Amino acid sequence: MSSDPTPGQTNGRRPTGAPVGFSNHDHGLCVADAMAEVEARCAAEGLRLTPVRRRVLEILLESHRAMRAYEVLERMQAEGLGAQPPAAYRVLDFLTTNGFAHRIEALNAFVACTHPGEHHVPAFLHCRICDGVVETVTSVGSVQGDSLLDAAAQAAGFRIEARTVEAHGICSICRAAEEA
Amino acid sequence: MSSDPTPGQTNGRRPTGAPVGFSNHDHGLCVADAMAEVEARCAAEGLRLTPVRRRVLEILLESHRAMRAYEVLERMQAEGLGAQPPAAYRVLDFLTTNGFAHRIEALNAFVACTHPGEHHVPAFLHCRICDGVVETVTSVGSVQGDSLLDAAAQAAGFRIEARTVEAHGICSICRAAEEA
DNA sequence: GGCGCAGGGTTACAGTATAACATTTTCTCT
DNA sequence: AGAGAAAATGTTATACTGTAACCCTGCGCC
Numbered sequence: 254m255s256s257d258p259t260p261g262q263t264n265g266r267r268p269t270g271a272p273v274g275f276s277n278h279d280h281g282l283c284v285a286d287a288m289a290e291v292e293a294r295c296a297a298e299g300l301r302l303t304p305v306r307r308r309v310l311e312i313l314l315e316s317h318r319a320m321r322a323y324e325v326l327e328r329m330q331a332e333g334l335g336a337q338p339p340a341a342y343r344v345l346d347f348l349t350t351n352g353f354a355h356r357i358e359a360l361n362a363f364v365a366c367t368h369p370g371e372h373h374v375p376a377f378l379h380c381r382i383c384d385g386v387v388e389t390v391t392s393v394g395s396v397q398g399d400s401l402l403d404a405a406a407q408a409a410g411f412r413i414e415a416r417t418v419e420a421h422g423i424c425s426i427c428r429a430a431e432e433a
Numbered sequence: 434m435s436s437d438p439t440p441g442q443t444n445g446r447r448p449t450g451a452p453v454g455f456s457n458h459d460h461g462l463c464v465a466d467a468m469a470e471v472e473a474r475c476a477a478e479g480l481r482l483t484p485v486r487r488r489v490l491e492i493l494l495e496s497h498r499a500m501r502a503y504e505v506l507e508r509m510q511a512e513g514l515g516a517q518p519p520a521a522y523r524v525l526d527f528l529t530t531n532g533f534a535h536r537i538e539a540l541n542a543f544v545a546c547t548h549p550g551e552h553h554v555p556a557f558l559h560c561r562i563c564d565g566v567v568e569t570v571t572s573v574g575s576v577q578g579d580s581l582l583d584a585a586a587q588a589a590g591f592r593i594e595a596r597t598v599e600a601h602g603i604c605s606i607c608r609a610a611e612e613a
Numbered sequence: 614g615g616c617g618c619a620g621g622g623t624t625a626c627a628g629t630a631t632a633a634c635a636t637t638t639t640c641t642c643t
Numbered sequence: 644a645g646a647g648a649a650a651a652t653g654t655t656a657t658a659c660t661g662t663a664a665c666c667c668t669g670c671g672c673c
Binding site: 275276358359376378380381387389400401402405406409410411412413414415416417418419420421422423424425428 | 456538567569580581582586591595598599600601602603604605608
């Protein structure tokens with residue numbers, strides 16, 4: 254983990270070299286905010302944020318990276334929180350169903366949501382070098398994230414229920430590193 | 434195949450009840466056009482459209498549906514064109530790499546490209562009832578398919594190399610059928 | 614106390630994909 | 644035509660991803 258090719262962590266606030274979504278920020282605060290939002294929503298909506306669910310969310314929040322299900326499972330096993338695949342998939346299902354995490358389809362992997370308080374249509378930028386993921390913010394109700402999709406759906410009489418919008422490429426930090 | 438829940442095929446030109454992408458059209462012509470475009474591009478670019486590759490593309494073109502790799506493999510086996518998974522994956526890799534087919538990430542499945550002659554950013558509408566897929570047309574170089582993604586990438590200094598843009602929902606035909 | 618239900622444990626398996634190596638075909642160059 | 648390189652295909656084995664089905668426990672509720 255500490256050998257991840259993830260440069261750009263120089264503000265000195267985080268204890269580890271965890272990836273931070275292509276830019277410096279106070280990751281401790283970022284995590285705390287997300288957890289607080291999730292707690293609030295669970296309280297408000299009667300969702301049960303059990304110890305396993307909370308812990309897995311914390312794990313996902315550690316870095317702005319997509320984790321594969323079996324990676325999550327390994328972490329759970331290491332902490333005695335479940336031994337078999339269904340345990341991990343059930344937790345990830347809870348988190349994604351409620352918008353606390355998202356699945357990156359092209360990677361078969363999962364990433365913590367960075368603004369779990371809002372209803373939104375997620376879209377992602379994924380760096381193939383450092384594996385970092387940033388999630389863009391688009392609120393539901395206003396203009397949707399993908400005008401092409403909306404126009405095509407409109408024209409075809411198609412009712413959109415879910416969207417998968419992902420970009421894969423190279424982040425600014427890794428571009429700079431490559432050119433050096 | 435003939436029991437697929439795919440209504441709307443009433444123009445009487447196709448021999449089977451294959452799904453046709455949410456609307457009536459001359460599917461024989463649609464297939465012929467696509468094959469001709471692919472042949473032209475292979476000739477122009479020195480790509481080898483071997484018998485297996487050609488046949489798998491034909492199979493994918495039979496319907497506007499996404500086929501899973503092992504479905505493709507079964508068809509190949511039935512025709513003596515390959516027995517093991519790598520055979521299917523290699524053909525699908527050739528077709529997707531060259532833009533003759535696309536992978537629908539959220540389905541782990543593949544669909545023939547409906548306009549293989551043009552360079553384009555594909556985006557898809559996938560019906561969860563009839564499993565039909567339509568691909569929208571957006572040429573590269575003009576305005577890209579997804580403004581949100583472009584704006585976010587621009588702001589982050591992210592270089593986009595590939596996109597995954599998919600909508601999942603219900604097509605007009607299945608909506609009509611559901612409401613009946 | 615009994616009931617219903619969500620959460621979680623466990624086994625077994627289904628579905629997706631690729632590494633690695635052998636063989637054959639095709640291309641190219643002389 | 645023949646040698647050598649490169650591309651395509653065949654084959655075995657295995658890794659990775661995901662789920663069905665069943666059981667058991669703990670908790671709220673009448």
